[in-house]
Amino acid sequence: xxxxxxxxxxxxxxxxxxxxxxxxxxxxxxxxxxxxxxxxxxxxxxxxxxxxxxxxxxxxxxxxxxxxxxxxxxxxxxxxxxxxxxxxxxxxxxxxxxxxxxxxxxxxxxxxxxxxxxxxxxxxxxxxxxxxxxxxxxxxxxxxxxxxxxxxxxxxxxxxxxxxxxxxxxxxxxxxxxxxxxxxxxxxxxxxxxxxxxxxxxxxxxxxxxxxxxxxxxxxxxxxxxxxxxxxxxxxxxxxxxxxxxxxxxxxxxxxxxxxxxxxxxxxxxxxxxxxxxxxxxxxxxxxxxxxxxxxxxxxxxxxxxxxxxxxxxxxxxxxxxxxxxxxxxx
Amino acid sequence: xxxxxxxxxxxxxxxxxxxxxxxxxxxxxxxxxxxxxxxxxxxxxxxxxxxxxxxxxxxxxxxxxxxxxxxxxxxxxxxxxxxxxxxxxxxxxxxxxxxxxxxxxxxxxxxxxxxxxxxxxxxxxxxxxxxxxxxxxxxxxxxxxxxxxxxxxxxxxxxxxxxxxxxxxxxxxxxxxxxxxxxxxxxxxxxxxxxxxxxxxxxxxxxxxxxxxxxxxxxxxxxxxxxxxxxxxxxxxxxxxxxxxxxxxxxxxxxxxxxxxxxxxxxxxxxxxxxxxxxxxxxxxxxxxxxxxxxxxxxxxxxxxxxxxxxxxxxxxxxxxxxxxxxxxxxxxxxxx
Numbered sequence: 105x106x107x108x109x110x111x112x113x114x115x116x117x118x119x120x121x122x123x124x125x126x127x128x129x130x131x132x133x134x135x136x137x138x139x140x141x142x143x144x145x146x147x148x149x150x151x152x153x154x155x156x157x158x159x160x161x162x163x164x165x166x167x168x169x170x171x172x173x174x175x176x177x178x179x180x181x182x183x184x185x186x187x188x189x190x191x192x193x194x195x196x197x198x199x200x201x202x203x204x205x206x207x208x209x210x211x212x213x214x215x216x217x218x219x220x221x222x223x224x225x226x227x228x229x230x231x232x233x234x235x236x237x238x239x240x241x242x243x244x245x246x247x248x249x250x251x252x253x254x255x256x257x258x259x260x261x262x263x264x265x266x267x268x269x270x271x272x273x274x275x276x277x278x279x280x281x282x283x284x285x286x287x288x289x290x291x292x293x294x295x296x297x298x299x300x301x302x303x304x305x306x307x308x309x310x311x312x313x314x315x316x317x318x319x320x321x322x323x324x325x326x327x328x329x330x331x332x333x334x335x336x337x338x339x340x341x342x343x344x345x346x347x348x349x350x351x352x353x354x355x356x357x358x359x360x361x362x363x364x365x366x367x368x369x370x371x372x373x374x375x376x377x378x379x380x381x382x383x384x385x386x387x388x389x390x391x392x393x394x395x396x397x398x399x400x401x402x403x404x405x406x407x408x409x410x411x412x413x414x415x416x417x418x419x420x421x422x423x424x425x426x427x428x429x430x431x432x433x434x435x
Numbered sequence: 436x437x438x439x440x441x442x443x444x445x446x447x448x449x450x451x452x453x454x455x456x457x458x459x460x461x462x463x464x465x466x467x468x469x470x471x472x473x474x475x476x477x478x479x480x481x482x483x484x485x486x487x488x489x490x491x492x493x494x495x496x497x498x499x500x501x502x503x504x505x506x507x508x509x510x511x512x513x514x515x516x517x518x519x520x521x522x523x524x525x526x527x528x529x530x531x532x533x534x535x536x537x538x539x540x541x542x543x544x545x546x547x548x549x550x551x552x553x554x555x556x557x558x559x560x561x562x563x564x565x566x567x568x569x570x571x572x573x574x575x576x577x578x579x580x581x582x583x584x585x586x587x588x589x590x591x592x593x594x595x596x597x598x599x600x601x602x603x604x605x606x607x608x609x610x611x612x613x614x615x616x617x618x619x620x621x622x623x624x625x626x627x628x629x630x631x632x633x634x635x636x637x638x639x640x641x642x643x644x645x646x647x648x649x650x651x652x653x654x655x656x657x658x659x660x661x662x663x664x665x666x667x668x669x670x671x672x673x674x675x676x677x678x679x680x681x682x683x684x685x686x687x688x689x690x691x692x693x694x695x696x697x698x699x700x701x702x703x704x705x706x707x708x709x710x711x712x713x714x715x716x717x718x719x720x721x722x723x724x725x726x727x728x729x730x731x732x733x734x735x736x737x738x739x740x741x742x743x744x745x746x747x748x749x750x751x752x753x754x755x756x757x758x759x760x761x762x763x764x765x766x767x768x769x770x771x772x
Contacts, residue, residue: 207564
């Protein structure tokens with residue numbers, strides 16, 4: 105549904121998007137992950153024809169995004185990051201305006217507004233001015249606004265930013281429904297990993313304008329895993345010396361680390377999970393945490409960032425991504 | 436076959452054209468309507484209306500007081516004098532409009548684009564299937580329409596109240612002259628609308644664009660004449676009798692030329708000509724040229740001829756401003772925040 109080939113955009117010297125090749129299938133939820141300033145928003149603007157690429161092409165449903173942006177914008181809904189509404193108009197009036205811009209007739213507009221307000225749970229607040237809305241309400245109205253044109257493709261830029269956990273879950277469910285129930289294609293950009301993990305079929309990791317990994321989440325795990333290197337983090341009660349010395353005797357151990365209080369990290373060349381659980385069980389330890397690293401998205405993300413940074417260090421001699429990483433938010 | 440194909444393409448392109456126009460008109464209409472209702476519901480429209488009301492009432496009061504003096508020296512075109520007479524040291528309606536007109540234009544346009552940018556509505560707006568220029572054209576047209584309404588309302592109100600107080604009805608020529616005056620005023624205020632929109636495209640904060648527009652307004656309304664006389668004095672000095680004899684005419688002409696860069700001056704000249712048929716010339720006139728002229732009024736056509744360039748110049752200035760705004764907006768990156 106969404107296709108880009110060698111899509112590039114440079115602002116002077118700085119390359120914001122660098123030969124991006126992306127392909128999103130119909131009905132899929134695709135997560136575009138990357139730190140701030142990675143070029144996600146630029147990519148999205150190019151998909152909507154709001155920014156012209158310096159090279160390469162993008163298309164949605166076979167329509168060229170740059171040359172025929174009008175047609176693209178007819179079938180594509182866009183929820184910008186930090187979406188805004190006309191503060192002096194009510195939610196309903198804002199939606200009506202969008203409907204009119206899309207050339208819908210008044211009858212359709214009226215029906216659709218009622219439907220959508222119901223769907224996003226904004227019926228009660230619909231006739232209040234949008235200046236009184238909370239962030240979560242604005243986001244939900246944003247979804248209704250996007251759906252006014254009944255789009256086949258929905259593009260969302262950082263939709264979950266600044267939402268509280270309860271609002272977040274509700275919101276994510278709403279997004280997921282748009283793909284599952286309505287069969288729309290969705291592209292979500294974000295730097296919030298856990299949220300994306302919950303709703304995406306596939307993700308692409310986007311750093312410094314380059315897509316450095318792309319695929320389903322478990323595939324990504326395999327892509328990242330370093331061969332013959334395992335890292336096991338666990339916590340047991342009691343955490344005594346006997347346990348630590350046993351861990352040292354396990355086959356293939358390359359390092360033991362107990363820096364983190366109450367936890368033990370074992371690096372090894374082999375998968376030690378079976379041996380260790382057998383020992384813990386036989387000797388009366390209670391396991392409170394036990395985890396082989398490399399499976400979840402945060403680690404995937406981090407390891408990609410590490411890779412990207414290391415490459416940068418090699419090529420530039422300096423890396424300034426520490427800032428980006430600290431900005432990552434966890435739920 | 437070939438002919439058929441061409442015919443088909445022609446029909447198709449005609450249909451496309453039609454669809455294009457239709458979609459364009461409907462989105463422009465929606466935008467225009469929204470801008471209009473935005474303006475009408477905003478708090479600043481109350482301020483604008485209050486300013487206009489105060490100016491209108493004050494100038495009528497002044498005119499009613501001063502009109503008997505004005506009539507005693509010249510008793511023709513009395514209805515026009517409602518607009519041009521000042522009294523009790525209160526400026527006339529026309530000079531009020533020349534001064535506060537820019538303010539109205541600035542108030543309507545200074546945050547046209549940057550407020551959308553700051554509210555995060557511009558992205559959302561441009562993601563709709565509309566052409567980008569529809570946004571700026573819609574805003575400008577809505578502003579102009581509102582200006583037209585305000586100018587006509589306050590102008591007609593002035594005439595009506597004057598008529599109530601003084602009781603002299605307008606003649607046909609007076610009405611035409613007044614309509615032309617209103618047209619000039621609308622174009623004049625639209626210039627300021629376009630200029631403030633220009634600043635709103637290029638500056639991020641609406642406070643900056645408001646201040647910049649006000650600075651230009653003050654420059655044209657107050658400092659332009661000082662600058663003009665300074666430059667003219669430097670180029671054609673008048674310090675002794677000889678220089679006075681030789682330089683007076685070029686000095687005045689240059690000064691006037693520089694002043695005419697200012698829309699404020701252009702507008703004032705045009706208004707004083709169209710509303711005062713006794714005005715025969717705008718440029719410097721020598722005594723020799725005055726010999727033998729008829730002491731009558733200028734006909735409407737002749738008055739218009741005199742200020743035709745002014746209208747064109749005002750139009751051109753407005754258009755230039757709007758074009759710069761337009762191009763700036765079209766070329767601007769969408770991501771602002």
